[in-house]
Amino acid sequence: MMKQRGEVTDNMGVSLKKMTSVVVILLAAATTLGAAPQSQWVYPGPDGKLVYKTTPAGDRIMDFSYAGYMGGGVALPDVPVAAVVKPGGKDDTAAIEAAIRQVAALPLKNGFHGAVLLAPGTFTCGQTIWIDSSGIVLRGSGSGQDGTTILMTGPRHQAISIGRGRRPYQPLNDEAPDVAPSGVNGQSVGVKTFLADRYVPQGATRFKVASAAGLAIGDTISIGRPVTAAWVKFMGMDNLVRDGKHQTWIARGHVEVQTRRIIAISGNTLTVDMPLADSYDARLLNPPGCWVQKVKQAPAITQVGVEHLHIQCPPLEIAYGNAPYSAVHVGGNDCWVRDIYCQETMNSTVESGKRITIENVRVTHTYPNLGASKPTDFSIEGTQILIDRCKITGDNEYFVWTTDLQPGPNVILNSTFLGRESRVQPHMRWSTGLLVDNCTAPGGGIDFMNRGVAGSGHGWTMGWAVAWNCIAQTYTIENPPGAANWAIGCIGSPLIIPRYFDSGPVMPAGIFDSPETPVAPQSLYLAQLQQRLGAKAIENIGYASNTLAMFPDKATKPLPPWPEQVDPILGVNLAFHRPVNANSVRGKLLQFAGENAVNGDPNKYWMMNDRIPYAQIVVDVAGPVAINAVELREPPGMLGRVQQYRVEGQVNSGWKLLSQGTAIGDRRIDRFPPATVWKVRLTITKAAVTPGIRQFGVYFEKRSGPQGAAAAAQ
Numbered sequence: 001m002m003k004q005r006g007e008v009t010d011n012m013g014v015s016l017k018k019m020t021s022v023v024v025i026l027l028a029a030a031t032t033l034g035a036a037p038q039s040q041w042v043y044p045g046p047d048g049k050l051v052y053k054t055t056p057a058g059d060r061i062m063d064f065s066y067a068g069y070m071g072g073g074v075a076l077p078d079v080p081v082a083a084v085v086k087p088g089g090k091d092d093t094a095a096i097e098a099a100i101r102q103v104a105a106l107p108l109k110n111g112f113h114g115a116v117l118l119a120p121g122t123f124t125c126g127q128t129i130w131i132d133s134s135g136i137v138l139r140g141s142g143s144g145q146d147g148t149t150i151l152m153t154g155p156r157h158q159a160i161s162i163g164r165g166r167r168p169y170q171p172l173n174d175e176a177p178d179v180a181p182s183g184v185n186g187q188s189v190g191v192k193t194f195l196a197d198r199y200v201p202q203g204a205t206r207f208k209v210a211s212a213a214g215l216a217i218g219d220t221i222s223i224g225r226p227v228t229a230a231w232v233k234f235m236g237m238d239n240l241v242r243d244g245k246h247q248t249w250i251a252r253g254h255v256e257v258q259t260r261r262i263i264a265i266s267g268n269t270l271t272v273d274m275p276l277a278d279s280y281d282a283r284l285l286n287p288p289g290c291w292v293q294k295v296k297q298a299p300a301i302t303q304v305g306v307e308h309l310h311i312q313c314p315p316l317e318i319a320y321g322n323a324p325y326s327a328v329h330v331g332g333n334d335c336w337v338r339d340i341y342c343q344e345t346m347n348s349t350v351e352s353g354k355r356i357t358i359e360n361v362r363v364t365h366t367y368p369n370l371g372a373s374k375p376t377d378f379s380i381e382g383t384q385i386l387i388d389r390c391k392i393t394g395d396n397e398y399f400v401w402t403t404d405l406q407p408g409p410n411v412i413l414n415s416t417f418l419g420r421e422s423r424v425q426p427h428m429r430w431s432t433g434l435l436v437d438n439c440t441a442p443g444g445g446i447d448f449m450n451r452g453v454a455g456s457g458h459g460w461t462m463g464w465a466v467a468w469n470c471i472a473q474t475y476t477i478e479n480p481p482g483a484a485n486w487a488i489g490c491i492g493s494p495l496i497i498p499r500y501f502d503s504g505p506v507m508p509a510g511i512f513d514s515p516e517t518p519v520a521p522q523s524l525y526l527a528q529l530q531q532r533l534g535a536k537a538i539e540n541i542g543y544a545s546n547t548l549a550m551f552p553d554k555a556t557k558p559l560p561p562w563p564e565q566v567d568p569i570l571g572v573n574l575a576f577h578r579p580v581n582a583n584s585v586r587g588k589l590l591q592f593a594g595e596n597a598v599n600g601d602p603n604k605y606w607m608m609n610d611r612i613p614y615a616q617i618v619v620d621v622a623g624p625v626a627i628n629a630v631e632l633r634e635p636p637g638m639l640g641r642v643q644q645y646r647v648e649g650q651v652n653s654g655w656k657l658l659s660q661g662t663a664i665g666d667r668r669i670d671r672f673p674p675a676t677v678w679k680v681r682l683t684i685t686k687a688a689v690t691p692g693i694r695q696f697g698v699y700f701e702k703r704s705g706p707q708g709a710a711a712a713a714q
Contacts, residue, residue, distance in 0.1 A: 408433025
């Protein structure tokens with residue numbers, strides 16, 4: 001029996017509202033615009049200027065308006081065409097790169113050498129198009145049907161790359177803390193001092209140093225926040241254990257670096273041009289303490305744009321780790337990508353530079369990503385990144401994530417995300433200062449959370465983040481020790497869970513302000529930008545006003561949910577259409593993929609390779625959920641091949657045996673005491689010949705009355 005998924009309830013007893021009519025909710029919210037409430041954390045004062053509430057320690061929601069091209073509020077340039085390329089070669093990559101080199105040799109005019117225009121048509125490209133020179137725009141003739149298409153073929157590659165480097169970790173020399181690191185984020189180093197304040201709050205622009213000698217107004221400085229054993233313990237990240245093995249969240253000696261420019265000096269107090277995206281607590285960071293260092297920025301690719309293109313690769317039903325094609329890597333500063341349609345690319349964009357605008361980039365996927373590990377289409381690996389009016393349609397992925405030790409401000413604005421089992425979720429190891437502003441993910445979630453031992457110990461992923469006037473099915477908003485995360489004016493249900501793969505306790509809830517009711521101003525980013533630079537600044541980035549009219553996707557409906565598979569006795573199959581990982585797939589062929597064991601098709605099955613020591617499939621049931629039964633079926637014609645198996649549940653970051661047996665046959669149901677799990681694993685340890693599994697169902701069977709007693713006794 002098949003039906004649509006109904007109300008979702010986690011095992012902690014938190015009931016989540018069924019979002020059956022997002023449009024109705026949004027229209028109801030829109031009727032309140034004339035008298036929209038205000039957040040207690042950021043609101044317009046009597047003079048119209050924004051007022052910020054602080055925590056007892058002085059922390060506040062930061063000013064995010066510095067995100068974007070040239071630091072926010074600057075219109076993207078319209079650069080004159082200097083060369084035109086027409087399609088037609090067997091591989092057009094070389095012709096495009098030749099035009100880029102030709103234009104790069106021209107004199108600079110207003111900071112640009114010129115634009116390379118790709119004529120309408122299809123350009124076949126079997127290699128990456130590299131843009132290694134500043135002041136270059138690669139422009140297509142449109143991202144639509146009659147525009148310019150880059151058709152990706154050949155070996156695995158990225159369509160376009162601006163610059164070639166990525167940000168490495170920069171360890172601090174703990175053995176000699178008075179010695180400055182030789183290069184921070186690729187910068188040369190100079191005068192060095194240390195923070196003198198016992199606590200510098202997040203969002204601050206002023207702080208005291210031990211000595212300002214040698215520093216001057218206009219200097220660029222790096223503020224280094226070391227990873228210490230005391231801080232890791234304070235964050236509760238010293239006890240990460242997975243499958244009996246210790247997991248390292250962030251190794252001692254790594255450092256979070258923020259770069260700022262000095263705009264005032266008073267004694268030993270510095271004022272910088274942009275708020276700090278993290279706090280600095282001397283109790284946890286001494287020794288060695290937080291250093292402040294004069295730096296000279298290393299040369300970087302700047303003023304590069306990619307625009308008005310369609311990037312096409314073939315639709316592939318594949319796990320993202322094996323996907324051959326991605327779209328754009330932006331490794332430069334003061335760059336932009338706009339009006340790009342990415343069709344079927346995986347891990348589509350990477351933003352690893354500074355002051356980057358990603359505007360009107362659309363990504364569509366025909367097939368869900370295979371496997372429990374998820375890709376992302378916007379990977380924020382830099383700072384001052386603005387992702388604006390972008391759209392993604394794709395199942396089983398992270399729409400946007402952030403990487404490790406990367407401070408903001410970073411902003412996702414007015415973007416729409418459609419997909420089942422997909423989320424906006426910072427990924428790992430402590431990034432800070434993210435604003436998700438007026439974004440819509442009606443069938444997914446927005447998460448600022450502790451991912452625990454997920455991955456290789458991702459732990460606390462995000463601090464000092466804000467979801468503002470968003471719409472999502474669920475929100476996992478948690479407060480890390482010594483920090484805060486906010487959901488303000490957001491529509492959707494809070495999800496209260498332990499850290500990943502634990503059964504308890506639940507994580508401290510983040511700050512939910514004005515839930516289910518949007519607040520004024522409509523956009524926090526636009527309000528902050530207008531206050532800092534004036535009304536012209538929001539016009540420069542394409543907004544006529546800061547009103548609901550500028551956010552037309554608020555009534556976007558979610559994709560239809562996956563259907564449910566329901567057994568009349570066992571109930572809802574919690575493994576149905578869930579992401580799975582299989583350790584072996586016969587010939588690596590989709591017809592034998594692990595997904596066939598959970599898709600309900602009786603004519604398909606998971607089959608493994610010959611002569612392997614064991615076959616294993618792991619189902620991600622989106623825990624923590626309670627289960628007490630599994631259903632196993634072998635395919636017709638392959639009955640009796642399995643001679644020994646076991647079923648385990650992931651409990652408290654380890655595996656607990658739930659059931660085991662010596663035969664499966666046409667149908668076997670194993671019942672066991674209830675267990676709260678995140679994943680369920682089937683391992684076949686002995687078989688007569690290579691076996692197959694056509695059904696692996698996972699259930700929480702309601703056992704009450706005579707029927708339940710009889711079922712439990714089976």
